[in-house]
Amino acid sequence: MENKNFDVIIIGGSYAGLSAGMTLGRSLKTVLIIDSGTPCNSQTPHSHNFLTQDGRTPQEISLTAKDQVEKYETVKFHNGVVREIVKSSNGFEAETESGEKFNAKKLIIASGIKDLKPDIPGFDECWGISVLHCPYCHGYEVRNEATGILGNGEFAYEFSKMISNWTNDLTLFTNGKSSLTAEQTKKLNEHHIQINEDEIERFEHHNGKIENILFKNGSVKTIKAVYAKIPFEQRLKVSEDLGIELSESGHLKTDAFQKTNVYGIYACGDNTSMMRSVANAVAAGNLAGAMVNKELIEEKF
Secondary structure (H helix, E strand, O other), rough: OOOOOOEEEEOOOHHHHHHHHHHHHOOOOOOEEEEEEEEOOOOOOOOOOOOOOOOOHHHHHHHHHHHOOOOOEEEEEEEEOOEEEEOOEEEEEEEEOOEEEEEEEEEEEEOOEEEEOOOOOOOHHHHOOOOOOOOOHHHHOOOOOOOOEEEOOHHHHHHHHHHOOOOOOOOEEOOOOOOHHHHHHHHHHOOOOOEEEEOOEEEEEEEEEEEEEEEEOOOOOOOOEEOOOEEEOOOOOOHHHOOOOOOOOOOOOOOOOEEOOOOOOEEEEEEEEEOOOOHHHHHHHHHHHHHHHHHHHHHHO
16 A cells, blocks of 8 residues: 555444445545454344344445445555554554554544453353344344343343343343342332342353353253343553543543544544444444544635
8 A cells, every 4th residue: 555644544444434434435535444354243143223234244234335435446445453543743643563654634433342251151152142232233033032131230220121121031140149229129020020149150052042051059041142231441542542531431432423522533333332233333433424524624625
């Protein structure tokens, strides 16, 4: 790649990044999308709740999107991982792990997040297949099945309330002593939601499809799906070095137009929102691309 200078660098080439890239390509802006090719939903079998794409695999959607974005001549791609970003006289300089440096007037961070999975054997293999994060993405496919929630305290109570919409066969696994209040416990019992405080030994599964939860006390619970909200960290570590503010939940803080507190830097996708879905990422990327284009036009006019 000869050109090292662009109007916009997009860090992350999944749904949000590709959506922003298409918007900017259609706006005649020179764009570089830097992506490592390791999306967080790589083992998720199907994507849902996205009009025109319902039921397709994440890879199919991503490959189709990239093929369409590549048709815009001003949009280029680079396979790599960004290790450093510094402010420059003309905007920003991004350096990859291989030592290549690229410059741009604006940045869009669409690098997503890294899930920090619990040390429970079988959890990792089931994540995105039968251990789920979002009922809107996957709840319909496991409706009315024996379903579990892995969690405790306030989150577990609220999530139990939510998931009860999709099944009447629901168990909350606190994986240790419950920290629910007496009132919360009473409410869950009234709605026939079981509370299991046994410590989990492992998830028994077949090709990522959970079959049983095995507990340290020797008991077993047959289950078809488990919902879990697990901690995460920003995939792009250097975002903090730039002074980008984080929300209380750990997401990059943006305004209604996907703009961060650092002038010239926008963000979109899973790294900015608790709503982790393909549809949301595409919408956020589209908006970020349009707002960056508007800012570039206003600076030049």
